[in-house]
Amino acid sequence: MSLLSVVVPAYNEEKMISKAAYTIGEILDNAQITYEIVFVDDGSKDRTWEQIEKTAKEDPHISGVHFSRNFGKESAMMAGLANAKGECCAVMDCDLQHPPETLVEMYRLWEQGYEVIEGIKRSRGKESTLHSICAGTFYKMISKASKIDMTHASDFKLLDRGAVDALLEMPERNSFFRAMSAWIGFRSTSVEFDVQERTEGESKWSTRSLIQYALTNIVSFSSMPMQIVTFAGILVFFMAVILGVQTLVKYFLGHAVEGFTTVILLILFIGSMIMISLGVIGYYISKIYEEVKGRPRYLISKKIESKVEE
Ligand code: UDP
Numbered sequence: 001m002s003l004l005s006v007v008v009p010a011y012n013e014e015k016m017i018s019k020a021a022y023t024i025g026e027i028l029d030n031a032q033i034t035y036e037i038v039f040v041d042d043g044s045k046d047r048t049w050e051q052i053e054k055t056a057k058e059d060p061h062i063s064g065v066h067f068s069r070n071f072g073k074e075s076a077m078m079a080g081l082a083n084a085k086g087e088c089c090a091v092m093d094c095d096l097q098h099p100p101e102t103l104v105e106m107y108r109l110w111e112q113g114y115e116v117i118e119g120i121k122r123s124r125g126k127e128s129t130l131h132s133i134c135a136g137t138f139y140k141m142i143s144k145a146s147k148i149d150m151t152h153a154s155d156f157k158l159l160d161r162g163a164v165d166a167l168l169e170m171p172e173r174n175s176f177f178r179a180m181s182a183w184i185g186f187r188s189t190s191v192e193f194d195v196q197e198r199t200e201g202e203s204k205w206s207t208r209s210l211i212q213y214a215l216t217n218i219v220s221f222s223s224m225p226m227q228i229v230t231f232a233g234i235l236v237f238f239m240a241v242i243l244g245v246q247t248l249v250k251y252f253l254g255h256a257v258e259g260f261t262t263v264i265l266l267i268l269f270i271g272s273m274i275m276i277s278l279g280v281i282g283y284y285i286s287k288i289y290e291e292v293k294g295r296p297r298y299l300i301s302k303k304i305e306s307k308v309e310e
């Protein structure tokens, strides 16, 4: 039997660890799939790591990785994949919003020879209108940039060993798992699932962290914002030509434009355009700087190995 590693990033999920381990374990046992569960404690401030240690003592299927601080879900997923031993690896949320029954379905597709099995959200679960509008716009931009339809993408996936190794070889610090798993290609298919309600705890994403997540990922997958700067420049140039001609004609006809208002408006308009453009370019530069420094994506301070035999 081939081993399935289930990577579960967890940040402040003390209430969910044993429940997740039990639920996932029971479903995979019933389906007669050999598995290990790799919990990645993303520098939680509560007792998540103690819970992982406790569960690992009772259950040989559990392995754990503990970060030295909170590095974010993207890093946690990468660390989980790097420490997974399975011939295929799945990634799912700790809050069981990704139904574990779907894992079995994904595993069967993997057995049929698919190498990347994407979980696609049939419905997005409960969300506020503003949230879904923002998420919609973000995914439209990302889909355009990566030329992959991402409107229903999620982090719930099952990957073959080959695909996992390809992902792990990518050197970038700002990884974007959802898009990268599609970017690598391989023989892929998808499975639909319904997003479940979170039973314990609360969502770890604040509005601020979501905006940051969106910006980072747009920048890492698209140079569109910089091209918009160029287009804005061309637009302003045409306006300059028209206004310039008008001004000169008036000057030579003997009545120069007396437009203090025009001058103020022009300075304000062009000034703000320049500053916005600098901001866009500055953001790219800061991301380049982060990548160039080449710091590790995460630091591991503790580790537990699972004891499953293949
Ligand atoms: N998560 C993480 N690090 C973080 C934030 C979240 O590992 O900095 C994990 C979290 O424990 C959960 C998953 O990512 O397993 C999804 O988080 P959450 O349920 O809060 O997000 P939502 O479902 O609201 O999108």
Ligand code: MG
Pocket: 093, 095, 097, 198, 203
């Ligand atoms: Mg959740």
